[in-house]
Amino acid sequence: MLPITEKTLRASFVNASRRESNDLPLPEGFDATPWADLDYLGWHDPKIARRAYVVVPGLDGEVVGVLLTSTDRAPRSRALCSWCRDVRLPNGVVTFGAKRAGAAGRRGDSVATLVCEGFECSLNVRKDPPLPYEGFDAAAARAERIDVLRLRVAGFADVVREGA
Template identity: 40%
Template sequence: MQALSADEIRRSFVNSSKSQVKAITMPAGLTELPWESLDFLGWRDAKAPARGYLVVPREDGVLGVALSTAATGKPRRGTGLCDVCHTAHQVTDVALFAARRAGTAGREGNTVGTYICADLACSLYVRGLRDPEVPQGETVSPQIRIERLGQRLETFLSRVLA
């Protein structure tokens, strides 16, 4: 994706109030991110770790979605799958994120939930630029994984926007 400025990122959010957008901590080193290897920009808020953000390039511009995740505190075992990139992780490295829906539905408290890599670095996993800790069942090429990631992400976004 194309590099974005902090202003462009802040303007992209569809499910946050103005004050929530103001409170977003931008990812560190914004200008040095490996933008060419990203299908979307995803990061956890350094000052509010239960918050995460996705900023996705689409045909009609970039779309930002604020997410929140609740830490259960309970030790969990086993493996889990990211719904966006289908990377298998230790269950603690995949998190259930909730996105407030855009518009009236969101203001009434409606959310959409999905499991995503806890570090929101799906783009790096599908390209083999970051290694998960568990062996992967997926054997298709990075190109196909990138395509499927885009489709699954679009499905999630359409649920947020619906």
Template identity: 45%
Template sequence: MHALSATALRSSFINVSTRERAALVIPTDIDGRDWDGLDYVGWRDPKSPLLGFVVAEIDGVPVGLQLRQAEQPTRSRPQCSWCADVTLPNDVVFFAARRAGKAGRAGNTVGTLLCADFQCSRNVRRLDPPAYLGHDAQAARDRRVEALRTHVDTFFRDLRDGA
């Protein structure tokens, strides 16, 4: 992912109102992020802990989404829909996001299970121990990274283009 300024992050959001966009809290450490190791950038609002924000590059353009975490916890230990990591070192929670445009203004939302603090990029890049003799751990990691990018892209396109 290319490095983005706070202004570029703020202007990328497609499922918020102008007032909500102006009130977005951009992380103070945004300039210090390892952009090369990110497939998307995500953060939580410290003042509103149920709000999350993710920005990904879709067709080379940054697109941002505001997510809202469900207040009720899940009943079992779920798997993240994006990184699909079965050995997660973090919590997975249910998020809902308004669709962009007219559908979102009508209350149409899409939900998904995601790592609570958006650690997917780190999770998929972890080198796992060899599963069997001759296992190519690097190739397995590359497949996980590609799968994450596909899952993120599909989710963003659904919210942007879906009805």
């Protein structure tokens, strides 16, 4: 992910009011964010329980911010993250919902997805996958997982933005 400024981050939110965008807390350590290691930026609001934010490079290259709300309950069984699809997750998966942008969101339209609770997807896809057979190209598999993660996250952001 390319580095972004606080101004760009706040202006990127497509499903939040201006007030919500201006009042949202920046992620802890925002100035020291390791941008090259991230495919998207995700964090929880420390003051509002169940609220989280993601900022994603969209499919068209624009940065898209999405305000998320997590559900009260965890999935009944071990869930699979919809973005990284890592089966060896060291963390939990949570259902996050997002109201759509624009008129659709004002009508109550929303979308939901299962995502790693701490937004560790970028870290998960960079781990070496288990070697299924001799001669398996782990580097190529890792590169493909990174590309697929970027497409899934950007696709989710674009679905939220389509409501505008």
